[in-house]
Amino acid sequence: MTTPPQPTPALTDAQLAALCAPLGRPVSSERLAGGLFAAVHAVTLDDGRRVVVKAGTADASRLLAYERGIIGTEAAFLRLVHATPGAPSDLVPALLHEDRSRTAFPGDAVVMSAVPGVPWFRVATDAERAGTPLDAATTARVQREVGAALARLHRATGTAFGYPAPEAGLARTTWPDAFAAMIEAVLDDAARWGIEVPSFAVREAAVRGEPALARITTPRLVHGDLWAGNVLVDPATCTVTGLIDGERALFGDPLFDLMAADPFGTGGIPAPLVEGYRAAGGDLAEPRTPAAEDEAARLRLYRLYLHLVMHVEQGPRGPASPEHHDRIAQNLETLVGRLATRPVAV
Template sequence: MLTKTTVTDDQVAALVAPLGRAVRVTPLSGGLFASVLRADLDDGRRVVVKVTGADTSRLLRYEHGVLGTEAAVDRLAHATGLPVPQVLHVDTTRAHVDGDALVTTFLAGDLWRGLELDDTDAARARRSLGALMAGFHRITGDEFGYPAPESGLSAPSWPDAFRAMVDAVLDDADRWDVSLPAARLRAAVERHHDLLASVTVPRLVHADLWEGNLLLDPADRTVAGAIDAERALWGDPVFELVGADQLGAGAVDADLLAGYRDAGGDLGVGDGEPGSGDPDAWRRLRLYRAYFACLLVVEIVPRAYTGEWATGHDRAARANLARVLDELGA
């Protein structure tokens, strides 16, 4: 089972020492393999400390080097004015803790997940999310794929990068003895090579903009912050729709798309109903949904998920995978 690194108050104090003296440390609910804590400094500032463990034996291939990815993405996005944490300190010396550490500013706001929003507030939040996505996608890079060198999943072209990403998750499936329709998925990727090649500009995709990573302004319920950019990649902006609706396989939210268009972008999927917009954009979306479904299925084993939730999660992801592969083959 993948376990988080235990981080003591004294270790947090040592990690934030270049910034100030920690007077209080509070654990936060974090990601699946990072320990996340809030530190209150003696000058009144609040910072977040995230530590990823040194043991990478139970990570999926794309997860290698994610702390460096998060730091790099936050720096890029913050420089353009997007509401992401500001990177204050990175410690990869492992002198204070058995892992790598990232220290950022603490973002205020209400975590979207768990909020009970009325229809008006929910629509406003989704439209502002669309605008946030468009902001990320205005940032361009030099290569496609996952940026961390440790993953080895980048390439000069999007079809080559995406093929490597698919091969990596299928290799992970073999490693953890997870059954997947590998031949069908690889055939779909190869069959749509030229379609993927139509994506010629590597754009920054957060790839994890679901409600658990978004903070809303308490006053107007617009998105006030986006956290956990560790899954980010350089690629097709359409990929963003998968990270925002990770078990979705049908329509795309119309309010989100409206917010994206209001911000000057167009993802090509029309009003969000299958059959509207550009058929090529929908085919690319289905490829990305197939890939992401594989990630969701495979990670269950190294994460040692159990119980009814895990069974339902696996069933839903596999059903989506079968559905989009059928649609891609139609």
């Protein structure tokens, strides 16, 4: 049985002071939730500003291949969003300082502006526990706002496809080549951790999907992990106030982002996400057209990839719960079966 990794140790007062020194002096700090592979602290500076310090572990032994260099990826993500006209810089933290010297802390670190709000996942969970779950209309409205924000995000572009961190080694000149490298990386991770996966069926599906993937010729900035825990909302109104944790960003197909915003889905993209995306100028094919069939083919591949990642990452870090493990395993079986019984590309 795999022993789940311990969270990255909290930063000391001296480390926080050193990392924040170019900006000011910390007067108070609070460690934020999460942090298996990064220590994250909310810090108040002596001039009253609230910032967030994120410092990544230098130990890459429990990272999947695509996760290597992710603190640098987050810094690049923040810079690009704030440098791109029309991108959601009002929702994404601003990069204030990047420290890759590993002198203040034995890992890469970033300091960014704090954005208001609390995770949508927490708001929904708290409402459920209180016996007053969010109604369908509220959930749909948040999804539409997320879709609109993604349409703005996808105005940003890069120069190569795939994960940009040099440490990951997963950047390529075309989207089919990048996606193939991503698939091989997660299959290699599965082998490294002794996780059983249907490698032959996955590789076969990826090869058959190359023509559909080749339709993507512009490397759009993709957040890649915009689930409800990385969407901040005003707890009183459920209005979207922030998009955080861009550390798993990549360059590729915008459809990948809409898929990742619905990470446990096995079918189409939720309608409110699509509505919000289109309303904000996002480019999606009209239903029942050849282009829509092409999108459906790519969507099946992206759902397969994400479920592979979620399945394999349980090797180095353990499942969040037995229910979590079973849900991913069942979804993965469904997705592999679907790809085996219908064409991937059109």
